[in-house]
Amino acid sequence: MIPRYARAEMTDIWTSESKYSIWLEIETLAAEAMAELGVVPVGAAKAARERGGFDVDRVDAIEREVKHDVIAFLTSVAEHVGDEARFLHKGMTSSDVLDTCLAVQLVRASDLLLKGVDRVLAALEKRAFEHKLTPTIGRSHGIHAEPTTFGVKLARFHAEMARGRKRLETAREEIATCALSGAVGTFANIDPRVEDMVAEKLGLVVEPVSSQVIPRDRHAAFFAALGVVASSIENIAVEIRHLQRTEVLEAEEYFSEKQKGSSAMPHKRNPVLTENLTGLARLVRSAVYPAMENVALWHERDISHSSVERGIGPDATIHLDFALHRLAGVIENLLVYPENMLANLNRLGGLHNSQRVLLALVEAGVSREDSYRLVQRNAMKVWADRDRGEGDFLRNLKEDGEVSAKLSDEKLESLFDLDYHFKNVDVIFQRVFGRA
Numbered sequence: 001m002i003p004r005y006a007r008a009e010m011t012d013i014w015t016s017e018s019k020y021s022i023w024l025e026i027e028t029l030a031a032e033a034m035a036e037l038g039v040v041p042v043g044a045a046k047a048a049r050e051r052g053g054f055d056v057d058r059v060d061a062i063e064r065e066v067k068h069d070v071i072a073f074l075t076s077v078a079e080h081v082g083d084e085a086r087f088l089h090k091g092m093t094s095s096d097v098l099d100t101c102l103a104v105q106l107v108r109a110s111d112l113l114l115k116g117v118d119r120v121l122a123a124l125e126k127r128a129f130e131h132k133l134t135p136t137i138g139r140s141h142g143i144h145a146e147p148t149t150f151g152v153k154l155a156r157f158h159a160e161m162a163r164g165r166k167r168l169e170t171a172r173e174e175i176a177t178c179a180l181s182g183a184v185g186t187f188a189n190i191d192p193r194v195e196d197m198v199a200e201k202l203g204l205v206v207e208p209v210s211s212q213v214i215p216r217d218r219h220a221a222f223f224a225a226l227g228v229v230a231s232s233i234e235n236i237a238v239e240i241r242h243l244q245r246t247e248v249l250e251a252e253e254y255f256s257e258k259q260k261g262s263s264a265m266p267h268k269r270n271p272v273l274t275e276n277l278t279g280l281a282r283l284v285r286s287a288v289y290p291a292m293e294n295v296a297l298w299h300e301r302d303i304s305h306s307s308v309e310r311g312i313g314p315d316a317t318i319h320l321d322f323a324l325h326r327l328a329g330v331i332e333n334l335l336v337y338p339e340n341m342l343a344n345l346n347r348l349g350g351l352h353n354s355q356r357v358l359l360a361l362v363e364a365g366v367s368r369e370d371s372y373r374l375v376q377r378n379a380m381k382v383w384a385d386r387d388r389g390e391g392d393f394l395r396n397l398k399e400d401g402e403v404s405a406k407l408s409d410e411k412l413e414s415l416f417d418l419d420y421h422f423k424n425v426d427v428i429f430q431r432v433f434g435r436a
Contacts, residue, residue: 091190116324230284
């Protein structure tokens with residue numbers, strides 16, 4: 001993670017100060033639970049709550065000597081709490097603190113990510129209704145197909161991001177578990193009720209079987225959900241990048257008054273934000289595979305997952321958080337050019353109506369094979385003349401004796417009605433937004 005692609009609200013979750021604060025809260029809550037159960041003196045829990053503290057630099061200095069982060073942390077805390085600190089961490093193991101802390105961090109990160117998705121969804125919905133009936137050409141394989149509307153494009157992306165939101169919600173729920181079960185997860189030296197009490201205070205649920213570590217299939221599912229959302233971001237970004245190409249120019253990233261597009265060519269207006277989003281999506285997805293590999297640990301536990309998560313935890317959440325808000329800004333400020341959309345739609349002389357003509361010939365009694373042959377031969381003439389702007393599909397059809405024998409000029413002209421393609425847009429919007 002580098003500051004260029006980070007928002008402070010998310011990065012704060014992953015600072016050493018934040019991490020140690022969560023560790024201290026876990027240790028204090030556990031001490032309070034044990035005190036309530038009569039396992040440790042009430043005064044020890046009170047001392048931890050009132051005098052508990054740490055010094056990040058001091059923890060780091062101790063760790064350099066003892067080579068163990070949790071021991072270094074507990075030593076620093078003991079320097080603040082005093083003699084009562086000997087009752088902290090009673091019956092617990094390092095993973096109890098580390099894994100429960102990671103759960104808290106990922107839950108907090110999830111909440112910020114959900115806010116980011118909500119901003120994207122709101123932007124997509126607003127712009128979709130703005131361009132609900134703005135005609136544009138639909139493309140398959142990058143080639144003109146049939147008309148759609150720019151609003152329908154955005155509605156499709158909205159539906160996709162809404163699915164991503166549900167996946168994030170599920171991932172948040174799945175990752176929100178607490179483990180305070182001691183060595184190899186048997187609760188031999190800690191009462192299971194301590195785990196129950198701490199989990200409730202932290203807004204988590206208990207891990208049914210922790211085996212000293214929280215099972216990493218939960219984390220794999222979490223990062224997979226992030227990867228899918230990142231891919232949806234890229235899906236939208238790539239569409240905008242294509243639409244901004246000079247030869248297309250149907251939509252464009254906002255270009256501010258003093259913005260520069262190129263160090264060499266002053267005329268350039270490049271899709272730098274959406275290109276950046278494509279790159280960020282790759283970084284988020286790069287966390288998915290190592291998270292999957294973390295699932296298989298040796299026996300009850302090892303720490304082969306630890307170094308991975310210290311990297312992908314902050315990086316994936318910070319990058320995705322930044323990408324969501326960057327995407328929302330792109331959509332909110334997107335420049336849309338309906339005139340260019342219509343001009344591009346008509347660029348191939350009406351070829352986008354070929355299916356309507358095909359079906360009309362079939363309904364007129366022509367076999368599908370012959371109908372296809374008749375339509376295609378007239379369409380190919382338009383392709384041949386397209387560079388000269390002389391292709392006219394309707395005229396070709398009218399002049400084709402086999403076609404005109406089955407379809408009158410009036411009937412053919414009716415098949416070129418643009419509004420025909422949009423008669424069910426309301427149905428799509430009702431399905432996506434619950435309103436049309």
